Amino acid sequence: MKLALIGTGLIGGSAAAAWRKSGAVSHVIxxxxxxxxxxxxxxxxxxxVMAPSIGAAVTDADLVLLAVxxxxxxxxxxxxxxxxxxxxxxxxxxxxxxxxxxxxxSALAGGTSSSGSSFSLRRFVPAHPIxxxxxxxxxxxxxxxxxxxxxxxxxxxxxxxxxxxQVEMLWRSAGARVMRMDAREHDRVFAAVSHLPHLLAxxxxxxxxxxxxxxxxxxxxxxxxRDFTRIAAGSAxxxxxxxxxxxxxxxxxxxxxxxxxxxxxxAVDRGDADTIEHxxxxxxxxxxxxxxxxxxx
Amino acid sequence: MKLALIGTGLIGGSAAAAWRKSGAVSHVIxxxxxxxxxxxxxxxxxxxVMAPSIGAAVTDADLVLLAVxxxxxxxxxxxxxxxxxxxxxxxxxxxxxxxxxxxxxSALAGGTSSSGSSFSLRRFVPAHPIxxxxxxxxxxxxxxxxxxxxxxxxxxxxxxxxxxxQVEMLWRSAGARVMRMDAREHDRVFAAVSHLPHLLAxxxxxxxxxxxxxxxxxxxxxxxxRDFTRIAAGSAxxxxxxxxxxxxxxxxxxxxxxxxxxxxxxAVDRGDADTIEHxxxxxxxxxxxxxxxxxxx
Numbered sequence: 001m002k003l004a005l006i007g008t009g010l011i012g013g014s015a016a017a018a019w020r021k022s023g024a025v026s027h028v029i030x031x032x033x034x035x036x037x038x039x040x041x042x043x044x045x046x047x048x049v050m051a052p053s054i055g056a057a058v059t060d061a062d063l064v065l066l067a068v069x070x071x072x073x074x075x076x077x078x079x080x081x082x083x084x085x086x087x088x089x090x091x092x093x094x095x096x097x098x099x100x101x102x103x104x105x106s107a108l109a110g111g112t113s114s115s116g117s118s119f120s121l122r123r124f125v126p127a128h129p130i131x132x133x134x135x136x137x138x139x140x141x142x143x144x145x146x147x148x149x150x151x152x153x154x155x156x157x158x159x160x161x162x163x164x165x166q167v168e169m170l171w172r173s174a175g176a177r178v179m180r181m182d183a184r185e186h187d188r189v190f191a192a193v194s195h196l197p198h199l200l201a202x203x204x205x206x207x208x209x210x211x212x213x214x215x216x217x218x219x220x221x222x223x224x225x226r227d228f229t230r231i232a233a234g235s236a237x238x239x240x241x242x243x244x245x246x247x248x249x250x251x252x253x254x255x256x257x258x259x260x261x262x263x264x265x266x267a268v269d270r271g272d273a274d275t276i277e278h279x280x281x282x283x284x285x286x287x288x289x290x291x292x293x294x295x296x297x
Numbered sequence: 298m299k300l301a302l303i304g305t306g307l308i309g310g311s312a313a314a315a316w317r318k319s320g321a322v323s324h325v326i327x328x329x330x331x332x333x334x335x336x337x338x339x340x341x342x343x344x345x346v347m348a349p350s351i352g353a354a355v356t357d358a359d360l361v362l363l364a365v366x367x368x369x370x371x372x373x374x375x376x377x378x379x380x381x382x383x384x385x386x387x388x389x390x391x392x393x394x395x396x397x398x399x400x401x402x403s404a405l406a407g408g409t410s411s412s413g414s415s416f417s418l419r420r421f422v423p424a425h426p427i428x429x430x431x432x433x434x435x436x437x438x439x440x441x442x443x444x445x446x447x448x449x450x451x452x453x454x455x456x457x458x459x460x461x462x463q464v465e466m467l468w469r470s471a472g473a474r475v476m477r478m479d480a481r482e483h484d485r486v487f488a489a490v491s492h493l494p495h496l497l498a499x500x501x502x503x504x505x506x507x508x509x510x511x512x513x514x515x516x517x518x519x520x521x522x523r524d525f526t527r528i529a530a531g532s533a534x535x536x537x538x539x540x541x542x543x544x545x546x547x548x549x550x551x552x553x554x555x556x557x558x559x560x561x562x563x564a565v566d567r568g569d570a571d572t573i574e575h576x577x578x579x580x581x582x583x584x585x586x587x588x589x590x591x592x593x594x
Contacts, residue, residue, distance in 0.1 A: 071570070130519050150517070192505055193514050197521040199561060200497060202580040207557045208489055209583030217490050218587040220447070222427050224494040227524040233584045236577035244570050251565045258562065260504045261555055264496060268548045273368070273541045280533035283499040286506030287530045290515040 001025050004061035006054055006076055008032040008041035009235075010133055011093045012067025013141030016046050018174035021143045031057040033072075041138045054079035061085065063170075066092035066100075071241030073100050077107035081119035091125045091167045095190065095238075097154040097183035099245035101126050121158035125167040126183060128152045128190075129176060136235040147175035154183035191249035196257060198239050199250070201231035298322050301358035303351055303373055305329040305338035306532075307430055308390045309364025310438030313343050315471035318440045328354040330369075338435045351376035358382065360467075363389035363397075368538030370397050374404035378416035388422040388464045392487065392535075394451040394480040396542035398423050418455035422464040423480065425449045425487075426473060433532040444472035451480035488546035493554060495536050496547070498528035 019025035030047035032038040038050040051057035094100040131149040151171040267275035316322040327344035329335040335347040348354035391397040428446040448468040564572035
């Protein structure tokens, strides 16, 4: 099977490497808007060749993987829709799903059919692998990145069962545990357990960095703060897009969290040990209760 | 040297093990308000024997280490001051330093001298090792926990240079890098890089745990959220005490952070990608710039 990899970053590069390793994919043609990233992917043998455009990359592909920041999906879908073959399956790895589905729909509505496109939503399978690494970039790609990780598909009413089956088999070949979810539900859950934590970590690191004695403070970073900086090491552009694409669900979660902080602020200000302990104990209990779930991955 | 270890938890247990390993300490007598913790410390060979009271533990000691939550320091200092020998050095591992120094001063002012105590602030050396583990408890103690870690002493005008020198040598024998700091400055810096991150992590885990579908959300925890739950795995009582003891500095840092979140909330709500990216980029740049500092420990 011939894969067109649009976006040769950490996740896209890891998926291509995993599928090549499992034998599911025999040839990879890449495209990336960042030429350096493309050259690195070629040098590492993750792609066989880089194409000069999205159109050139997808024309002969049996499978198209969109691994770009979710804010770029709409433009990429337009190019893909104009050039993709009739039999090709299209899938993505976006961290938000409603916005990506809307991007695919808009490409279809955009009149690309006038150019003779055979793009159909039936062969588009929205997906999200729950895996990552501290540092972005194809140089950190890893064929084993998805082993025992969750892969969520969020089919729409249009998604064809055959396409679903093929994409889910691909991810299983990479070692992932596949699960189906409603796109809106996916975005709501991940706003809470992924997008909000990243926003909070970026905000804390930015806040301390912009301090007059920020550098001095970094020198005293304990384990807690180091964990925050790790979370904030991800790609700023990717997470910016996630926050914008999922702004309704994320906005709700952030509002709820800010209300919790308001309560803690007033407890701290008046030295109210009971309220603080009640909150911390709730967290500790949850951590202990869900530890097997959290450590499993 | 005979050590009285008051509080046989993770940090106290690790210090006793490290000092015994380096040969600085030959005998350890322990006390803990939690009998189970004491029995575990005895079983692990971290203490030679548990004493029935703080007074009994410190009477014959050359060195007294206070390794209890900072909220308990005042009561412990009162008992120590009433029974400690004239030559003994007293030190602590509290995460806040101003409150611990005040606790020591109050024990002196508390009229314990009437009982013939020879406690003096000259032989008290406030200290804070910047080390920890995900899980509290003496069963996670480790003689190598302080290797290459920072150990901060915050001497007061009363602290005698000989006592300082002895305590700093002890920590060097455990592999720590020793540094002196003003107590107030210490509390301000650690409010930002340690106490605030822990409060934020506890608050996030508590907030999601108290959700109607909290359990479901925990099942989807990605790497970012898992880091938060790790931070929130610490002892709720210990961190409660830290937040109360350092409430002025922590309250200021929390206020500043909440103001940053207010801005991000309005950027998220209106889908303002530029403001979000500006914030995230600031964090990413700081992470990259300070990476060697952060990864060193």
